[in-house]
Amino acid sequence: MKPPIxxxxGAAQGQAVTPLLAPAAVAAVRRFHQSLPDYQPTPLVSLPGLARKLGVANIFVKDESQRFGLNAFKGLGAxxxxxxxxxxxxxxxGDPLDYAMLTAPAVRQQxxxxxxxxxxxxxxxxxxxWAAALFGCRAIVLMPRGTKPCRAEAIRAINGTRVEITDLNYDDAVRQAAQLADENGYLLIQDTGLAGYEAIPNAITQGYTTMAAEALEQLYDRGIAKPSHVxxxxxxxxxxxxxxxxxxxxYDQAPPLTTIVEPDTVACIYKSVAQGNGQPLAVGGHPETIMAGLNCGxxxxxxxxxxxxxxxxxARCPDWVAExxxxxxxxxxxSDPAIVAGESGAVSLGLLVALSQDQNLTSLKAQLQLDYNSTILLFNTEGNTDPEGYQAIVG
Structure with missing residues (x-):
């Protein structure tokens, strides 16, 4: 028997959201991305055949596997x-951030x-x-226990980057990176906040808004002012x-109905909400999931x-949902186009399919208000980052 979804x-409290993510505040972020070599908006792929099959109006997938040739969206934040x-x-x-300015010969020397x-x-x-190589710097990357060697090799292949697979879980590897930065004068560039460390993870989060801005423009070009579900x-x-x-x-503090999707073994957001006191909750140990990019506690x-x-x-999703x-x-x-999606990139689409096709999940589908009027926006956050694993699942 398959583990359940x-x-x-959510409580939908609608508290004031940080001004750091307002469209006006992040307009300069997108202009910076547009200055990078090989920048272009990633495709917004329509899946009308699948939409008809699942009984919804539209399914759109923002395909971040094609971002900067990196097979994932993360280059935006980094x-x-x-x-x-x-x-x-x-x-x-005072000067707007610009790739040409930051890679001028005199700057590279410094x-x-x-x-x-x-x-x-x-x-x-x-x-x-990739970003360090772009600016002429170096990078050191720590990875948690259980990392697939192919993912480490993909990083080493970029400018000979130094990579170490540790015996730590992800969150402890983050703390070790911070410690090594303090001890050796390295510059920590981490996508989660630590005590006294906010500006850089906030900038990374701002970087991710570019794909949202692109997606909304692409939807508007197709006559859709607002998706019903994300x-x-x-x-x-x-x-x-x-x-x-x-x-x-x-959307003036009224975003689409949004579902946060996590692996069931390491669902720290889900568990934080479930405990009901409004505080974040950590999931310790060494959880296992094929969704390596989401294995954060x-x-x-x-x-x-x-x-x-x-x-x-x-939503807490077992691995079979990603598959x-x-x-x-x-x-x-x-006749829909095929999309290459890795485990972390495909789990939301898997959830949508399961909710729409499994009669045992009918009540959950109704709870999410999914019906023939629904226009759904998904983000394929990674492509094939584990070729052997990908072939085993889809081959």
Missing amino acids: TIIP SYAMATILAAYLQLS IQTLTFITATDGNHGKGVA FLQAGVGSMAGGVLGYLAHY EPNPLTWPILRDYASFY LGMQTLAHPQT
């Missing part, structure tokens, strides 16, 4: 945060000895390594919080209030 509703760090190091103030350090389950570290995967919750915070501002304290106050639902999503996207049964 569980979903709980590049913008790194640019803010470099601007502070160079004591640049920053070439800088070393950035981070901890990652894979995609964030790859984004940091599904967002969460590890520490930086991406989910960044996108949801942007949507809350954009402690919510980002900086985006937790957004997820607590603005999400409509929280279902990958298979559905890879092998469309209609």
